Amino acid sequence: xxxxxxxxxxxxxxxxxxxxxxxxxxxxxxxxxxxxxxxxxxxxxxxxxxxxxxxxxxxxxxxxxxxxxxxxxxxxxxxxxxxxxxxxxxxxxxxxxxxxxxxxxxxxxxxxxxxxxxxxxxxxxxxxxxxxxxxxxxxxxxxxxxxxxxxxxxxxxxxxxxxxxxxxxxxxxxxxxxxxxxxxxxxxxxxxxxxxxxxxxxxxxxxxxxxxxxxxxxxxxxxxxxxxxxxxxxxxxxxxxxxxxxxxxxxxxxxxxxxxxxxxxxxxxxxxxxxxxxxxxxxxxxxxxxxxxxxxxxxxxxxxxxxxxxxxxxxxxxxxxxxxxxxxxxx
Amino acid sequence: xxxxxxxxxxxxxxxxxxxxxxxxxxxxxxxxxxxxxxxxxxxxxxxxxxxxxxxxxxxxxxxxxxxxxxxxxxxxxxxxxxxxxxxxxxxxxxxxxxxxxxxxxxxxxxxxxxxxxxxxxxxxxxxxxxxxxxxxxxxxxxxxxxxxxxxxxxxxxxxxxxxxxxxxxxxxxxxxxxxxxxxxxxxxxxxxxxxxxxxxxxxxxxxxxxxxxxxxxxxxxxxxxxxxxxxxxxxxxxxxxxxxxxxxxxxxxxxxxxxxxxxxxxxxxxxxxxxxxxxxxxxxxxxxxxxxxxxxxxxxxxxxxxxxxxxxxxxxxxxxxxxxxxxxxxx
Numbered sequence: 001x002x003x004x005x006x007x008x009x010x011x012x013x014x015x016x017x018x019x020x021x022x023x024x025x026x027x028x029x030x031x032x033x034x035x036x037x038x039x040x041x042x043x044x045x046x047x048x049x050x051x052x053x054x055x056x057x058x059x060x061x062x063x064x065x066x067x068x069x070x071x072x073x074x075x076x077x078x079x080x081x082x083x084x085x086x087x088x089x090x091x092x093x094x095x096x097x098x099x100x101x102x103x104x105x106x107x108x109x110x111x112x113x114x115x116x117x118x119x120x121x122x123x124x125x126x127x128x129x130x131x132x133x134x135x136x137x138x139x140x141x142x143x144x145x146x147x148x149x150x151x152x153x154x155x156x157x158x159x160x161x162x163x164x165x166x167x168x169x170x171x172x173x174x175x176x177x178x179x180x181x182x183x184x185x186x187x188x189x190x191x192x193x194x195x196x197x198x199x200x201x202x203x204x205x206x207x208x209x210x211x212x213x214x215x216x217x218x219x220x221x222x223x224x225x226x227x228x229x230x231x232x233x234x235x236x237x238x239x240x241x242x243x244x245x246x247x248x249x250x251x252x253x254x255x256x257x258x259x260x261x262x263x264x265x266x267x268x269x270x271x272x273x274x275x276x277x278x279x280x281x282x283x284x285x286x287x288x289x290x291x292x293x294x295x296x297x298x299x300x301x302x303x304x305x306x307x308x309x310x311x312x313x314x315x316x317x318x319x320x321x322x323x324x325x326x327x328x329x330x331x
Numbered sequence: 332x333x334x335x336x337x338x339x340x341x342x343x344x345x346x347x348x349x350x351x352x353x354x355x356x357x358x359x360x361x362x363x364x365x366x367x368x369x370x371x372x373x374x375x376x377x378x379x380x381x382x383x384x385x386x387x388x389x390x391x392x393x394x395x396x397x398x399x400x401x402x403x404x405x406x407x408x409x410x411x412x413x414x415x416x417x418x419x420x421x422x423x424x425x426x427x428x429x430x431x432x433x434x435x436x437x438x439x440x441x442x443x444x445x446x447x448x449x450x451x452x453x454x455x456x457x458x459x460x461x462x463x464x465x466x467x468x469x470x471x472x473x474x475x476x477x478x479x480x481x482x483x484x485x486x487x488x489x490x491x492x493x494x495x496x497x498x499x500x501x502x503x504x505x506x507x508x509x510x511x512x513x514x515x516x517x518x519x520x521x522x523x524x525x526x527x528x529x530x531x532x533x534x535x536x537x538x539x540x541x542x543x544x545x546x547x548x549x550x551x552x553x554x555x556x557x558x559x560x561x562x563x564x565x566x567x568x569x570x571x572x573x574x575x576x577x578x579x580x581x582x583x584x585x586x587x588x589x590x591x592x593x594x595x596x597x598x599x600x601x602x603x604x605x606x607x608x609x610x611x612x613x614x615x616x617x618x619x620x621x622x623x624x625x626x627x628x629x630x631x632x633x634x635x636x637x638x639x640x641x642x643x644x645x646x647x648x649x650x651x652x653x654x655x656x657x658x659x660x661x662x
Contacts, residue, residue, distance in 0.1 A: 006602065271345040274346070
């Protein structure tokens with residue numbers, strides 16, 4: 001295993017130490033593993049908290065800041081954060097208007113966020129939980145009952161974050177988050193497996209000429225293995241797979257995320273984006289907004305995922321609202 | 332070779348097609364391979380043009396936009412762009428105030444930009460050329476006489492871009508670019524080799540437990556090979572190597588770039604950043620501004636580079652000026 005770490009045991013603490021040093025606009029509680037905005041809101045607002053296993057950076061810490069999350073709770077690599085950590089985050093950032101927990105659908109995350117929600121309610125904090133489950137690849141998987149939560153998390157956190165920033169009420173913020181998740185579908189293809197530091201070797205064996213179609217962000221198995229094909233064929237299959245599960249029709253607009261899984265050069269992601277855009281155009285679907293880059297990664301895994309969120313005027317307007325995080329910034 | 336491409340022959344055209352589709356705020360001339368701002372300046376300003384081989388994305392196309400470059404010329408992967416291409420870029424973006432060409436020090440780039448400068452002068456366009464040669468690893472290398480140009484390109488393009496945006500004169504913009512280059516030093520360590528699509532295999536062989544110390548962004552050999560060590564030891568060596576070549580002293584401030592070479596997860600880059608910051612603090616040097624992420628890559632190479640630019644009030648003020656490109660944005 002070749003990694004820029006001090007030891008597998010300290011990788012999360014060491015990364016948080018570096019993150020804190022690099023971003024003084026964020027308050028990083030290293031012992032409790034909570035990343036929050038350093039500046040509290042001037043008036044009460046709904047607080048958005050997310051979290052999950054580390055190794056998917058910039059998700060979630062990279063999305064903490066004005067216009068998006070209030071706090072993030074990173075677990076160990078590919079391991080759920082714990083309820084106490086989430087409770088600490090809720091205590092740190094709630095300002096009387098309630099808390100929305102954004103949870104990717106993995107069994108450990110769901111269970112721990114549920115416990116955290118109960119603890120927060122006991123402390124008088126009103127809580128809504130929104131589950132993200134956008135991956136159409138498989139119905140159940142290694143760590144999931146139901147569909148996995150992947151790329152749509154970016155859209156949910158951005159759009160719900162924008163609405164919270166405007167002072168919307170708790171149920172409104174939770175409702176738009178649920179609406180974005182329901183309007184989103186994702187599908188991923190891996191060219192290589194990720195290596196978890198504590199494991200020291202790739203999470204699965206993939207022959208030199210094979211790809212994993214429908215892979216999960218922890219390397220969970222997808223639908224099948226097959227030979228590597230040209231980017232235009234892979235992009236077309238991914239688009240078609242998503243459309244087969246989505247209510248998109250000619251004339252619709254989408255927000256599209258062509259997401260690198262960590263080890264794929266940006267040059268290749270733009271090749272994929274061009275093919276995705278062309279395939280959608282053939283179907284009469286227009287990409288109204290896009291992101292191309294590494295947003296929801298799987299450590300050093302090569303490959304990509306596509307997320308399509310059906311857009312309407314309200315969602316686009318919230319998408320366009322200013323955001324200032326380390327991974328997503330516009331004004 | 333596992334890559335998300337249609338073919339090695341079309342990878343640049345296909346990536347430019349995707350880039351153009353993703354970023355309508357940029358004018359992408361695919362046949363001539365020029366990426367420029369779609370909106371021309373309202374009054375004459377010095378135009379900044381850079382370019383070089385592809386495979387280092389987001390460099391340079393990702394740095395085109397208000398506050399940074401006016402145009403970028405991408406060559407084939409790890410291959411210099413050609414003089415006609417650079418001339419087309421100069422013709423497209425010059426507005427009467429002259430053009431600064433920012434050239435990384437590689438023999439092909441230097442020769443082709445020199446020819447382009449002569450062609451532009453023949454057309455009545457005033458030109459200054461600024462060479463970037465910040466890599467302290469080796470004096471000469473596979474494709475270079477003198478030091479290689481690497482991470483400092485980001486600082487040069489950002490700071491000179493800010494000054495050009497304010498309406499400074501041609502010689503002033505060229506002078507600040509040269510000053511930033513002179514104030515910058517870089518050093519890189521590779522954990523793996525990059526695979527160029529047309530080659531189909533890694534550019535060099537690196538045993539499973541070895542690293543290349545002082546590697547170039549095309550995989551050019553560095554100073555030596557050695558066993559992989561913990562991140563704190565590698566970061567300390569990189570810092571010390573740069574300081575041995577730099578006039579930095581206790582009390583100085585720097586702009587620091589901890590740059591991923593393409594295949595290294597962000598989690599690891601933050602581990603490295605923490606160690607770099609600590610080592611510099613021991614020497615009494617403060618990081619005034621930082622970037623942590625993939626900015627000057629070598630396709631899928633795992634590893635990192637560190638660039639330190641000695642900062643003063645003028646350079647920091649220009650660094651902080653607004654920028655709106657696909658890879659670097661703040662307001």
